[in-house]
Amino acid sequence: MSREVIAAGVVPEEAPQPSRWRLLRRSGGFRAGAAIVGFWALAALFGPMLVPWNPFATDPLHALAPPSAAHWFGTDQLGRDIFSRVIAGSRDILTIAPLATLLGTIVGSALGLAGGTLGGAFDFVLGRIIEVLVSLPLIVVALLALVAFGASPATTIVLIGLVFAPLVARTVRAAVLGEIALDYVAAAELCGESRLAIMFVEILPNVLGPVLVEATVRLGYAVFAVASLSFLGFGPGPPSPDWGLAIAENYGVIAGGYWWTVSFDAAATASLVVGVNLLAEALHQALAS
C-alpha cells in the first residue's frame, strides 16, 4: 500500500486475515510438534501390536545386548527388547499426562474465572492460596501425597492435576481481569444475566485462547512430571515399560558402558516434551496474531 493513497484519504480495503487454523498449519513448529506427538499417540494406541518383540518377554541369557539388527535399541538387564518397550511405554505417559492436564485445566479455569469475575474478598483469599500453592515444589508435594495416598495412575492424575490447577487459575484470572472491564460484560450485567452465566457464557469463550495455550504448556510439564515420578518409584511398577521406570531400573548400569539401556527411554521422554512444547508455542503465536 503506497503512502500516496493513504495521504489522499482513500481507505485501503483490508486484506483478508488468514484463519488461525491456516496460520497453525503454515507453522513449521506446529507441523514438527504434531508429527512428534502424533507418532507417540499412534505408538500408544497401536504400538504393542506392531512391535517386533513382546515388550514383557525376558531373556536373561541375552541381557544387556547392544543395539543390533535383532534388537534395534539393544536389550535391558533382563534381556527385554528396548525398542519394543520404548514403543509400548508411551501408553502410560500418554494416558496419565493428558488426563492430569485436563483435570488441572478444568479446575484451574473454574477457579480463575471465579476469582477474576467475583473479585473482592473471594479473589483476595483465592489469590493468596494460589500464591502459597504455587510456591511449593511440585515434586515434593507429589511425593508427600503419593506416600500418603499410595501410588497409582489415578492418584498421579489427580495429584498432577491439582498441582497444576493453581497455575492455570492464575493465568485464567489474569485473562478474565482483562475482559471484565469490557462493554460486553457490562451489557450482560445490564441484561440481568447471572454471575455464573457471565462467567461461563460470556467471559469463558473469550479467554479460551489463553486457556488452550496454558493447557498445552502444562501438558509438556505433565509429561515431564509423570516421567520424574516414575523415575522416583511413584509411577507404574515392574514390569511396566514406562519410560521413567525404565530409566530408574537401568541407570545404574550406565557406568558399565551400557548406554542404550536408558538413552532411548530418555530420548523418547525428551522428544514428547519437545513435541508438546512446539505445539504450545505455535498455538500461542497463532492466537496472538
Added chain:
Amino acid sequence: MRNPFPLIDPVRRRQGPRENQLIGEFIAGQIGRRGFLRRGSALGLGWPLLAAIAGAIDPLGTLPARAATGKAGTTIRVGSPMPAGAIDPVTVGDAGGLLMLQQVGEFLVFDQPNLRLAPMLATAWKPNHDGSVWTFTLRKGVTFHSGGMMTAKDVVATIERLADPRNASNALSVFKGVLSPGNIEKIDDYTVAFHLDAPHGNFPYYLSSDNYNAIILPADYKGDFEKTWDGTGPFQIEKYTSKVGASFIANANWWGGRVLPARTEFSFFAGQQPQVLALEGGDLDVISQIVVQGAEGLLTDRRMSIIRLEAAIHRQVHMRCDIPPFNDQRVRRALALTLDRPAIIQGLFRGLADLGNDSPFAPVYPSANRDVPQRRKNIAEAKALMQAAGSRGFPVTLTTEHLLEMPDYAVLIQNAAREIGIDVRLKVEPPAAYYGSAAFGKSDWLDSPFGMTDYGHRGVPDVLLTAPLTTHGTWNAAHFRNPEYDRLVAEFVAEVALDSQRRIAARIEQLLLTETPIIFAYFYDYLTATRKGVTGVAPTANGELYLQSASAG
C-alpha cells in the same frame, strides 16, 4: 591293617569321642581338609592341633597371615549402606548399622570367610558330652575403649541381654529355642558356660560374628551406644553423624597388636550407584558390598579389585501353605519347576552365584548334601502337577521389596509362572513397608500369600532351617507346618558330626523339594570393591569389614 598315620595316635588318645569321630572322618576321607578345619574349630580344637593333624595327613600349608604388611598410618575411605536407624547393638538389624557396630565391637568367635571359626575374644570353646553345654575360655588382657577390662561378667550380661525376649533383640531369631535367659553361667572371670535348651552342634557359630548383634559390651551397658561406642575392637569412634557418615581412629591398646591405618572414614549412601561413581572418581577406597547389577563397570575396570566370597546370601520366595492358592504342594512344586535357574543366575549376577535347590542348604555349606538331585526347569512336569492338582492357573500377587535385584527377579518369576497359567501381579514396596512390624498379622512379609524376602549370609544353615521353616519359626512366612521337618531339623541342629549332618541334610532337602514351601533359586556371592593399591581389606559375607590391616597405597 597298618595305621597310615601313626603320628596322629598320641593326639587322638587325648581327645573325646566327638573329636575322635571328626578325626576319623578326616582320615577316612569322608570330609575334606576344609571341612575338618571348620568342624574342628567348631568343636574347640586349637589351631596348632588342627594344623598338626591336617598337616600329618594332607600338608596344611600356611594359615592366612595376620600380620599387616602395607603402608601404615593411612586413612581408608569406605562407602557404606546408610544405617536405617539408631545404632543399638541389641536391636539393629540392617547392613549399615551392623557395619558400624563391628567397627568398634568384637565377637567371642570369628566366623572366617571360609566358614572356619577362629578365636576372637574367646580363645577356646568346648562342648560337654552331648553338646548341651558349651564352655568358653575368654581372652585375657582385653580392654574396652572406655578403659575397663573385659571379663566373664561382660560376656554373661551381653548374651543375656540378647537372649532375653523382653529386650526385643534382633538376635532372638538365633537364640530362641537354643539359649534361654538365666542359663549363662560365669565359672570364673575368664570362663563362661552356656547351658542350652537342647543339644546343639553348631552353637559356637551363634556366638560368633555370624550372629551380627553379639559384639561384647560392658556389663553396665545402658542402651546409649551412640554416645559411648564402647567396644574392644581395633578402632575407636571419632565422630558419628547420622545419615552422613562416621570416622574411627586406631585403638593403640588393641589386644590384637598394631592397627595399620590411622583412621577410617565411612560415608553413608542410600544406593549403590553413587558409591560406584565415588570409587571410580577416587573419593572412596572401598565399597563394603556391591551387587553385580549396577556395578558391571567395576567388574571389568582394571583400576579396581573385586574381593569375591562364596556365600549363602539369597532370596526366599515363600508360598503360604495354609491358604489357597498354594495350599497344595503340587502347585508349589509346579511353580518352582518353571524357573530356569542357570539363566537367572547368568542374567542377574553374571554367573557370580550358586544354584539353589529349594532348601537353605547353600552349596557353600559343607553340610549340604550334593547327592540330592538339582531341581531344573521342567514345564511339562509343572503342567502335569497343575493338572493333577485340578488347577488351570490363577491370579496371585507377589509382594516384595524394592531392593537390589529383587524387582527384576520378581519379573522373571512372573514371566516363568505365565507358562503354567499363573498370572502373577507384582507389588513392590519399600523394605520398611514390606517388613511392617515384622510380626504376624502386621507385616506383608509374614502375611502375604506369595512373597519374596531378602536373607543375608550365615556361617551355618541352622537359623535358615529353623526361623523361616519350622512350625513355630519367627520368620515362617510360608506358614509351613510339618512335624517331620521339625524333627529332622532338631536332629540336624543337635548333630556335631559332619557326615551325620549330611545324612540328615539329604532327608531335609528331599522333604523340602517335595513340599516346596519356599523357592531358593540362587545363593549369590558377596562382592567387595576396592581401588587397586588398597590392600589388607578383609570383608566377610556377613557384611563385616575388617580394616585393621588395610592400607591405601
